[in-house]
C-alpha cells in the first residue's frame with residue numbers, strides 16, 4: 001500500500017513508518033519538525049529509514065494545502081494515518097490557539113486533501129484524554145465523554161467529530177484510535193517517564209505531583225504500533241467509521257511508576273513535592289474488549305518489561 005503518515009518523524013510516527021516499510025509498504029511522511037521539542041531528535045528518529053527508497057520525507061505543514069498537495073499528487077495514496085498534532089496536555093492550557101490551529105484546522109485540511117485526492121481510508125490519532133476526568137473502572141468507547149479537561153482534549157474530541165462528519169458526507173472510512181500514554185524508546189522528552197528518567201540519571205529532583213495516586217494506563221510503543229497495523233487491516237476491507245481504545249488495560253500510579261524507574265535504573269529518585277497539575281486527569285484505564293474482539297488487538301508488554309526496554313534505549317543515547 002501507499003501510505004501518507006502525517007507527523008511521521010515524531011515518537012509514534014517514526015516507529016510506525018519503520019514498521020510499515022519493513023512490512024513492504026511505501027510511506028510518504030509529512031512533518032514540519034516543529035520546535036515543541038528539539039527537532040534534531042525527530043531527525044534522529046527517522047535516520048534509519050531516511051534513505052530507504054520506500055520512504056519519502058516531505059518537510060511541510062498539515063495546515064498548508066500546498067504541502068498536502070505535494071504529498072498526495074502522483075503518489076497514489078491508499079491510506080492516510082494522521083498523527084501530526086500538538087501533542088502535550090499542559091502546554092495546551094497556555095496556548096490553546098495553537099492547539100486549535102494545528103489539531104482542528106490542520107485535521108480539517110488533511111480530511112479535505114483526502115477528499116480532493118480520493119483517499120478513501122484514514123486512521124486518526126485520538127487520545128484517552130477525550131474521556132475527561134473520570135474514575136470508576138475502565139473507559140469504554142461507547143461511554144459518554146466528560147467535559148474536556150484541557151484544550152488539547154477538546155481538540156481531539158473535535159477531531160473525532162470531524163472524522164465522523166467526513167465519513168458521513170464524503171464516504172471516507174475513518175478509524176479513530178484512542179491512544180493511552182504511549183511509552184518506550186524515543187518517547188517524547190516532555191512525557192513523565194522520559195523526563196523523570198533524565199532527572200534521576202542527572203541526580204536532580206523530580207517533580208512529584210499531588211499525593212502520587214494519579215494513575216495512567218501506560219501502553220508500550222510496540223503494542224500501540226501492532227494496534228495501528230491491526231486497524232489498517234480492518235479498515236482495508238470496510239466502509240466504516242469507528243472508534244477503538246488502544247491501551248494496555250493495566251493502570252499504574254505515579255508512585256509505582258517511579259519505583260519501577262528506580263529499580264530499572266538502579267538509583268533512588270529525589271522527590272520534589274508539588275501540587276497536582278492543572279489539566280492532568282486523575283486516572284486513565286482502557287477497556288480494550290472491543291479492540292481485542294473486532295481488531296484482534298492483543299497487547300503483550302508488562303510495564304516492567306517496557307520500562308526496562310526504555311531504560312536500555314535511554315542509556316544508549318547518553
Ligand SMILES: NC(=O)c1ccc[n+]([C@@H]2O[C@H](COP(=O)([O-])OP(=O)(O)OC[C@H]3O[C@@H](n4cnc5c(N)ncnc54)[C@H](O)[C@@H]3O)[C@@H](O)[C@H]2O)c1
Nearest residue numbers: 007010011012031032033034061062084085127179181182
Ligand atoms: N504519545 C502519547 O502518549 C499519545 C497519547 C495519546 C495520543 N497521542 C497522539 O498521537 C500522535 C503522535 O504523538 P507523539 O507522542 O508521537 O507526538 P510527537 O510530537 O512526537 O509527534 C507529532 C509529530 O507531528 C509533527 N507536527 C506537529 N505539527 C505539525 C504540523 N502542523 N504539520 C506537520 N507536522 C506536524 C511534529 O513535528 C512531530 O514530529 C499525536 O496526534 C498525539 O496527540 C499520543
